Amino acid sequence: MPRPIRATVRLSALRHNLALARRQAPNSKIWAVVKANAYGHGLARVAQALAGADGCALLDLNEAVRLRDAGIAKPILLLEGIFQPADLAVVDRYGLTTVVHDVEQILMLEHARLSSQIAVCLKLNTGLNRLGFAGAGFRAAYSRLEASGKVGMISLMTHFADADGPAGVAGQLARFGEWTAGLQGEVTLANSAALLRYPETHADWVRPGIMLYGCSPFADLSAEDLDLQPVMTLTSELVAIQELRPGDQVGYGGTFEATRPMRIGVVACGYADGYPRHAPGLRERSTPILVAGARTSTVGRVSMDLLCADLSAIPDARVGTPVTLWGEGLSADEVAANAGTVSYELLCALAARVPVVEV
Numbered sequence: 451m452p453r454p455i456r457a458t459v460r461l462s463a464l465r466h467n468l469a470l471a472r473r474q475a476p477n478s479k480i481w482a483v484v485k486a487n488a489y490g491h492g493l494a495r496v497a498q499a500l501a502g503a504d505g506c507a508l509l510d511l512n513e514a515v516r517l518r519d520a521g522i523a524k525p526i527l528l529l530e531g532i533f534q535p536a537d538l539a540v541v542d543r544y545g546l547t548t549v550v551h552d553v554e555q556i557l558m559l560e561h562a563r564l565s566s567q568i569a570v571c572l573k574l575n576t577g578l579n580r581l582g583f584a585g586a587g588f589r590a591a592y593s594r595l596e597a598s599g600k601v602g603m604i605s606l607m608t609h610f611a612d613a614d615g616p617a618g619v620a621g622q623l624a625r626f627g628e629w630t631a632g633l634q635g636e637v638t639l640a641n642s643a644a645l646l647r648y649p650e651t652h653a654d655w656v657r658p659g660i661m662l663y664g665c666s667p668f669a670d671l672s673a674e675d676l677d678l679q680p681v682m683t684l685t686s687e688l689v690a691i692q693e694l695r696p697g698d699q700v701g702y703g704g705t706f707e708a709t710r711p712m713r714i715g716v717v718a719c720g721y722a723d724g725y726p727r728h729a730p731g732l733r734e735r736s737t738p739i740l741v742a743g744a745r746t747s748t749v750g751r752v753s754m755d756l757l758c759a760d761l762s763a764i765p766d767a768r769v770g771t772p773v774t775l776w777g778e779g780l781s782a783d784e785v786a787a788n789a790g791t792v793s794y795e796l797l798c799a800l801a802a803r804v805p806v807v808e809v
Contacts, residue, residue: 453718454687457800458777459491459808461499463679467662468500470677474645475652479504481527481638483659487513490724490800491663491682494520495808500662505547507657511540518544527571530581531555538562549573549607551581556591559600567602570595571638574629576622578611588629605636605655613643614667619651643667646676665783665793673781682797683777684725684804688741688769690716691761700758701750706731713761715741717773720755724799725775727752729789736760737788740774741767 471480482503488496497506497517505525506517511533514526531549532538535558541548542564550556551573559570572592575582583591595601608626610619626639638655640648645656646667660666664680666673673680694700694708717739721727729737729752736747739759750758761767776782782793789796800806 452805454685454689455719455723456685456805456807458683458685459495459806460679460681460683460778461495461808463664463681464491464496464499464662465502466679467664467681468502468658471645471656471658471661472502475640475649475656478640478652478654478656481505481507481525481655481657482662483507483529483657484513485509485529485659486798489660489663489794490797492806492808493517497522504655511537511546514546515540515544525569532558534558535562538564538568541568542566547571547605549581550591550595551575551583553591556594556598559595560598562600564600567600569603569605570601571605571607572635574606574608574626576608576625576629578609578622580609582608585629589633592633603635605638606630606633607638610639610641610644610651613641613647613651614669619644619648623648623651641667660794663797665781665797669787673783680777680781682782682800684719684723684775684800685777686717686719686773686775688715688759688767688771688773689718689756691767691769692716692758699750701731702753703751706733706750706758709733713765713767714749715759715761715764715767715771715773717757717759717775718755719757719773719775720753722754722801723804724796724801725752725757726786726789726791726796726799728791729757729785731758735788738780738784740780742771743774743779745780 480503482500485508507527528548547569549571573582574588575584636654640651640656642658642661644651664678692714694712698708700706731748731750746760776785786793
């Protein structure tokens with residue numbers, strides 16, 4: 451028998467979340483962000499389920515080719531663009547759209563031999579200070595692309611640093627407007643947070659990512675508050691029960707010590723499956739988990755293949771009882787917050803050894 455752990459991907463939830471994005475930005479086209487193997491959900495299955503999106507956005511050139519080979523004919527955007535001159539032959543052959551954020555990428559384009567002009571998305575750095583041209587450098591890059599003869603449509607984009615936080619988007623949006631004034635091209639600005647909170651950012655294209663997978667981009671609003679449905683549910687089972695006496699410790703390092711008689715359930719899931727090792731299992735701070743649908747807490751340190759849960763209030767739990775690590779009934783956002791991280795990391799970290807079932 452295989453280990454009982456598995457991830458279930460609910461395609462109807464994906465479509466529900468895409469429809470919500472469409473309602474929020476009814477006049478915008480949608481780049482569905484499917485980078486990092488569709489946030490751990492499986493690239494091909496997600497792209498097929500999101501057929502209602504207007505395009506797909508990702509990082510990896512090989513993943514873009516996989517989508518084309520799987521029959522995805524809609525626009526595909528490479529969010530970090532090309533990395534070497536040979537990439538342009540693939541962009542050309544498969545009709546991809548590439549972000550341009552650096553002068554070296556422009557040089558590659560200028561020297562490329564292409565069968566036709568390619569679509570590019572020119573990135574403006576308005577304050578995130580990762581990728582993109584700033585100020586006058588952006589306008590110079592635009593002029594070079596126009597003069598190169600190698601590109602057709604030039605779209606304009608930026609990425610917000612704090613659309614989910616107190617700074618908001620006003621400053622970056624103002625810089626974008628100032629530095630792109632008079633330039634022609636479709637505009638894409640909004641990530642999930644901006645799409646949900648700032649209608650003024652919707653423009654021609656929006657780029658929802660985490661919201662498509664049923665998680666909230668905000669610390670102060672839950673996915674349920676936003677009518678988002680979880681797409682991935684990670685489940686397992688109890689594989690052993692331990693009876694503890696006062697003073698007994700649990701797990702490596704003995705970080706949890708029982709102060710009373712306790713029943714502890716051992717769950718077939720660990721950090722080698724993608725569960726965060728740093729998720730706390732202390733008396734004063736623990737991580738939520740569902741056993742037989744009942745909410746309880748982890749205890750002790752997460753190990754490679756196992757973690758433990760408090761069964762004190764679940765007397766009927768036994769070997770084989772189902773466990774939910776995150777997903778339906780227990781938001782990945784909440785688990786991540788208790789572990790000091792974000793749901794993006796949990797979803798993307800799902801290990802290859804975990805079977806994925808789509809429903």
